[in-house]
Amino acid sequence: MGSAGQGEIRVLCSFEVVLEGQAVMTEWSKRMADRLRKREEGQQLRDSRFVEVQRLKRASGPALWQEVGTAISEEGNALGHEIGRSVVTLGKTTSSAQIELLADMGSSVRRCKVEFDPETGKLTWATEGGSEGALELDLGIDGKLAFHARGIPQEPQSIARQIL
Numbered sequence: 035m036g037s038a039g040q041g042e043i044r045v046l047c048s049f050e051v052v053l054e055g056q057a058v059m060t061e062w063s064k065r066m067a068d069r070l071r072k073r074e075e076g077q078q079l080r081d082s083r084f085v086e087v088q089r090l091k092r093a094s095g096p097a098l099w100q101e102v103g104t105a106i107s108e109e110g111n112a113l114g115h116e117i118g119r120s121v122v123t124l125g126k127t128t129s130s131a132q133i134e135l136l137a138d139m140g141s142s143v144r145r146c147k148v149e150f151d152p153e154t155g156k157l158t159w160a161t162e163g164g165s166e167g168a169l170e171l172d173l174g175i176d177g178k179l180a181f182h183a184r185g186i187p188q189e190p191q192s193i194a195r196q197i198l
Contacts, residue, residue, distance in 0.1 A: 091155040091171045094179050096130075098171065098190075099150040102157065102181070103133055105194035106148070110135070113198070122198060135197070148197055157181055159197050167196060 059067075110122030125134030125145070135146040148159040155171030169181040169188060180187040188196075 087173055090179050092152060095152045095155050095171050101190040102193050105190035106133060106197060109194040109198055
């Protein structure tokens with residue numbers, strides 16, 4: 035129809051034929067109805083997966099957080115044993131979702147605050163010197179819930195080493 039320099043116009047029409055009070059479906063309406071159904075089913079699957087992941091985060095997140103806390107304590111103790119003196123101590127906090135670390139660097143003491151938010155599944159840490167990091171609870175491709183950094187699951191020992 036069109037040639038170089040000329041536009042092409044296409045007109046798509048749809049109509050409904052009503053016979054004795056009942057609508058007759060056209061091929062277009064069948065295709066569109068199928069597309070809409072598939073879209074709705076896909077959204078329902080995404081919504082149910084999101085709800086399930088949120089439930090898992092709230093149910094399993096605190097236990098994973100506790101594993102990280104244990105790993106921080108173990109790694110701090112191992113460092114102190116290697117040096118021959120206590121280097122990292124846990125400070126007092128008012129919440130089980132927080133850890134305050136005090137690092138005795140010899141000439142100074144440095145602080146690091148580590149927090150876990152069970153509602154969002156976020157684990158964050160920040161030092162007085164400006165270093166900071168964050169991890170998020172999520173399901174891995176293996177279906178296991180773990181803290182992730184840029185989509186990569188992290189083990190509690192690895193997280194402890196990053197923080198320390």
